[in-house]
Amino acid sequence: MRGDRLDLLDPLEVSALGGIELVAEGVVEGFLSGLHRSPYRGFSVEFAEHRPYQPGDELRYLDWKVVGRRDRLYVKQYEEETNLRATLVLDVSRSMAWSGDREHRLTKFDYATRLAAALALVLLRQRDATGLIGFDDEVRCAIAPRARAGQWHALVRALLELEPRGGTAAEGALSRVTGLLRRRGLVVFISDLLVDRDLVLLALRYLRHRGHQVVVFHLMDPAEADLAAAGQSRFVDPETGDGVVASPRDLRRDYRATVERVVAAWRRSLRSGGIAYHHVSTATPFGHALRRAAAGRARLG
Amino acid sequence: MVFLQPFALLLLGFGVVPPLLHLFQRRRPPDVEFPAMRYLRQTEREAQRTIRLRHLLLLLLRVAAVVLVALAAGRPVVPARVGAGHEPTALVLVLDNSLSSGAVSGGTRAFDDLAARARETLGAAQPADALWLIGADGVARRGSREELLAAVAAARPEARRLDLSAAVATAARLVRASGYARGEIHLLSDVQRTAFGAPDSAAAGLALLVYHPVADPPANRAVVSAHATPATWVAGAGAVTAAIGGAPVPAGPKVPVTVTLGGRAGGRALVAAPDVATLGVTAPLAGWAAGEVDLEPDELRADDGRPFAVRVVPPATVAWDSAEAGPFLGAALGSLARAGQVRAGGGGAVRLGPPPPAGAPPGAAAVVFPPRDPVALGAANRALAAAGVPWSFGPRIEREDTLAAPRLPEINGARVTGRYRLVNPSAEAPRSVLARAGGDP
Numbered sequence: 001m002r003g004d005r006l007d008l009l010d011p012l013e014v015s016a017l018g019g020i021e022l023v024a025e026g027v028v029e030g031f032l033s034g035l036h037r038s039p040y041r042g043f044s045v046e047f048a049e050h051r052p053y054q055p056g057d058e059l060r061y062l063d064w065k066v067v068g069r070r071d072r073l074y075v076k077q078y079e080e081e082t083n084l085r086a087t088l089v090l091d092v093s094r095s096m097a098w099s100g101d102r103e104h105r106l107t108k109f110d111y112a113t114r115l116a117a118a119l120a121l122v123l124l125r126q127r128d129a130t131g132l133i134g135f136d137d138e139v140r141c142a143i144a145p146r147a148r149a150g151q152w153h154a155l156v157r158a159l160l161e162l163e164p165r166g167g168t169a170a171e172g173a174l175s176r177v178t179g180l181l182r183r184r185g186l187v188v189f190i191s192d193l194l195v196d197r198d199l200v201l202l203a204l205r206y207l208r209h210r211g212h213q214v215v216v217f218h219l220m221d222p223a224e225a226d227l228a229a230a231g232q233s234r235f236v237d238p239e240t241g242d243g244v245v246a247s248p249r250d251l252r253r254d255y256r257a258t259v260e261r262v263v264a265a266w267r268r269s270l271r272s273g274g275i276a277y278h279h280v281s282t283a284t285p286f287g288h289a290l291r292r293a294a295a296g297r298a299r300l301g
Numbered sequence: 302m303v304f305l306q307p308f309a310l311l312l313l314g315f316g317v318v319p320p321l322l323h324l325f326q327r328r329r330p331p332d333v334e335f336p337a338m339r340y341l342r343q344t345e346r347e348a349q350r351t352i353r354l355r356h357l358l359l360l361l362l363r364v365a366a367v368v369l370v371a372l373a374a375g376r377p378v379v380p381a382r383v384g385a386g387h388e389p390t391a392l393v394l395v396l397d398n399s400l401s402s403g404a405v406s407g408g409t410r411a412f413d414d415l416a417a418r419a420r421e422t423l424g425a426a427q428p429a430d431a432l433w434l435i436g437a438d439g440v441a442r443r444g445s446r447e448e449l450l451a452a453v454a455a456a457r458p459e460a461r462r463l464d465l466s467a468a469v470a471t472a473a474r475l476v477r478a479s480g481y482a483r484g485e486i487h488l489l490s491d492v493q494r495t496a497f498g499a500p501d502s503a504a505a506g507l508a509l510l511v512y513h514p515v516a517d518p519p520a521n522r523a524v525v526s527a528h529a530t531p532a533t534w535v536a537g538a539g540a541v542t543a544a545i546g547g548a549p550v551p552a553g554p555k556v557p558v559t560v561t562l563g564g565r566a567g568g569r570a571l572v573a574a575p576d577v578a579t580l581g582v583t584a585p586l587a588g589w590a591a592g593e594v595d596l597e598p599d600e601l602r603a604d605d606g607r608p609f610a611v612r613v614v615p616p617a618t619v620a621w622d623s624a625e626a627g628p629f630l631g632a633a634l635g636s637l638a639r640a641g642q643v644r645a646g647g648g649g650a651v652r653l654g655p656p657p658p659a660g661a662p663p664g665a666a667a668v669v670f671p672p673r674d675p676v677a678l679g680a681a682n683r684a685l686a687a688a689g690v691p692w693s694f695g696p697r698i699e700r701e702d703t704l705a706a707p708r709l710p711e712i713n714g715a716r717v718t719g720r721y722r723l724v725n726p727s728a729e730a731p732r733s734v735l736a737r738a739g740g741d742p
Contacts, residue, residue: 095336194336224337232330237338244338245330246345250355254348258340 007118007287011106014286015114024117024156027286028125050074084128084186085145087177088116088155089170090162091191093136094239097164099282100223108219109164111282112190115217115289119188120155122290131180132158135173136166144180167239168195174203181212188293190217192224193266194239205273214275215293218266221282225259227252305376312371319363323356378510389429391479393472394419394449396456397465397490399437403458403603404491406516412458414514415489419453422487431479435468437461441475458603465490466498473504485510522547522556522574523604527594529611530579536613537641538583541567543594543607547574556599562592562611572596584613617666618646621653671721678721695722698739706736 007027014023050063053073061075096109106114116132123130124147131145132155141158170191177187187207193200193216208214227248236243248255263279270277278292304310335341345352396419402412419434426432426446433441434449437459442452469486476484485508490496492513525546529539541560555571560580567582584590590613595606621634630653637643643651652667671694672681682693699719706713713736723734723742734742 098334098336192336194339220337224335224340227341230333233333234330235335235338235341236332238334238336240338242338243332244341244345246341250352251341251344251348254351255340255344258344258347259337262340262343 007285007290009285011111011114011282011284011286012104015106015110023114024121027114027118027290028121049077051077084123085131085181085183086123086128086186086188087131087133087145087180088119089133089135089173089177089187089189089191090116090159091136091168091170091195092134092140092162092164093168093192093194094165095168095192095194095237096219098221098238100221100228105221105282107164108192108221108282112217112219113159113162115280115286116188116190117152117156117159118286118290119293121152122293123186124152128186130155133173133176133180134158134162135168135170135176136164137169138166139173139176142176142180145185170195171199171203174200174207177207177212178210181210184211185213187212187214188217189214190219192220193218197266197269201269201273204270204275208274214270216266216270216275216277217289217293218263218277218279219282220259220263220279225256225281227255303378305378307375309374309376310371312374313368315371316364316367319360319367323360386427388483389427389431389481391431391476391481391484392422392426393433393435393441393475393484393486394422395435395463395465395468395472395486395488395490396453397437397463397468397488397492397496398456398458399463399496400458400460400603401491401493401496401601402437403601404519404521405600405602406514406519410458411491411514411516412456415491415512416453416456418489418512419487420450423450423453431481433472433475435472437463439463439468439471441471460603463490463496464498465492465496466501469509470501470503473507476507484508487512489513519600520548521601521604522596522599523601524558524594524596524607525575527560527592527607527609529592529609533612533614534584535642536584536587536615538581539611539613541580541582541592541594541609541611543578543580545572545574545576545578545596549574556597558594558596560592560594563590567592584611587613587615589613616642616644617651618644619651619653620646691727692723692725695724697721698741700739702739704736704738709735712736 014027050066051074053062053075057075061077063074063076066072066074090112092109096112097107099105099107120130120132127147129145129147130151132141132143133139134141140162143155143158168191170189174187174189181187189204204214204216230248232245232247234243234245267277267279276292278289280289396415398412398415402410402415404411423432423446428446430446431443432446432449433443434452435441436452436456438461442449444452465488469488472486476486486504488509488511490511490513492511523546525544527541527543530542531539541562543558543560545558555573557569558572558578558580559569560567560582562582562584563586565583568580570578570580572578580594582592589610591608591610593606593608598605619634619638621631634643634645634653638645653670669681669685669690672678675697678694685693697719698721702717702720704712704715704717717738720738720741725742736742
């Protein structure tokens, strides 16, 4: 079964199958078929129909009256409602165009665009209005949330036109979201979080304060989480060009501890503000990331 | 602690190489694009002290490694007393007290230095050790520490040559046969090149410690041989021929050589090395006498003197008939008598003249002349036969011949114009002939 589901395959292998659109559709199909229950049915109050119980269905949707009358298990299904406006905020700075092993892993940018496309498709299929903001030093693209047909293709086109460059200034993009989401909605922030932490935290908390559900995907290449044990090198920041001479052999253990500390600090800071935080490696299958986002969407109701 | 290869300590200079490399390493590392620089900077900032300390320790370790290699190359030897003791060991001391060990350098005799080392080694020995001492005689003596210390104290440079190769081979066999797990051979010698015999691998795999005095052997002269000339002296005086050996010293001063015989000083000469000196000495008493030829002492005392012995006999008493001996022989005998080499007398041991009459004392020596009158030749032959002499005078030969007398160089080659051929019918006769003329005795 797993071999048929693109959402569980290695991201690089999945990406080799075609463009963003095809990959996103394949991933979403696999993702939805793997769900034992649809998280996108049942949160509405308008009853639609009964269907026989399948293993994995939540017991709360069992219709106990029917069980009593017919001695058979049925669950109730409800009509979906489009009551959510979601915005995907995507970091397209220069640092995102990096992979520690280009032969075996996607760059953070490639991973982020495919993840964003798949997320948009999932949201749009349940009639959620979905929009997109791409940013680096400034906002590069902004598509207002819509639920109309063709929105997804518009989003995919925008993703294809984005090119990673420049530095990272997320606070501007996040404040732009405030303008795009006039009522309660979902904000999915996808970034490597190589940003000014205090400013970004402030902006995210502000969004949360405005009643938005905020989900942060912290993308990280495995080579960023653990330095390869190479000899002395001059490490150059692709965004600023600044360099530091260091020996990974000397720093490796301390560096790993630093990264763990940083991730823990992000998680602690965001979750304390009611913001969902997901640390995602670019080697993680897309389905895992989608599942986390779906859980956030379900909580939103 | 001493170093057997002190020059290897020059390698300590390489100890500055790691710090120099550390300080002056200018290699530019390759550039690597890395977006998570903020994590790297933060890590470096936090770990800077640790990394510096680690680098410093690494530097110290590298320097220490170089220093240790240099010290190891110097082959340090720690005296046993420094440690708490050692496991039971089979130890063979080869103490080279051959003649050359008597050489004095810087006021110290080489042997004294070697003996001090031997005492030092024996002093560190324990009762459980098996100890042997091999001296210049090549004999291995086993004993306790105290016994061998006494043997070392009693040892002196001897006029012997110790074959160091053979001595070490003997020591190796002793160590292997001892059954001890640990064995050592200590060779204490001035390690002269000529002291090594045929190469021997018997000591392969064993611990062999060689100690030799630091100073080079000094220039040396020696009395190589001394013998009386001739071998038997007539009481009164004689001569001793001494050969002086040693490395020639260009423009070096000549040194005096003296001779003593029976405690009496004899002649004296100045010699250079190598040289041969003939020294006169008085020998008043008959019998065997011991003497010695001595050089002025140099750094190697042991070969500065050489003994000799000579047999001194009293002068022979000679009786001769002046008429028969003739004027020349009479004058010669008179000169010898005046010089004390012969003594004239009727009852002498040697008689010169015609054949002795019957009844002459047996064993008395006689020099028999043929009679001046050929008619008396038959009577002379009869007298010789009566005295038991197998020789007789043959016919007179008037012909010029050359005398062949290898054992009498004084008359060898002399011309002879007239002679009597000597006749001896016995088979042993040719061996007693001193001279021949024309092939005849």
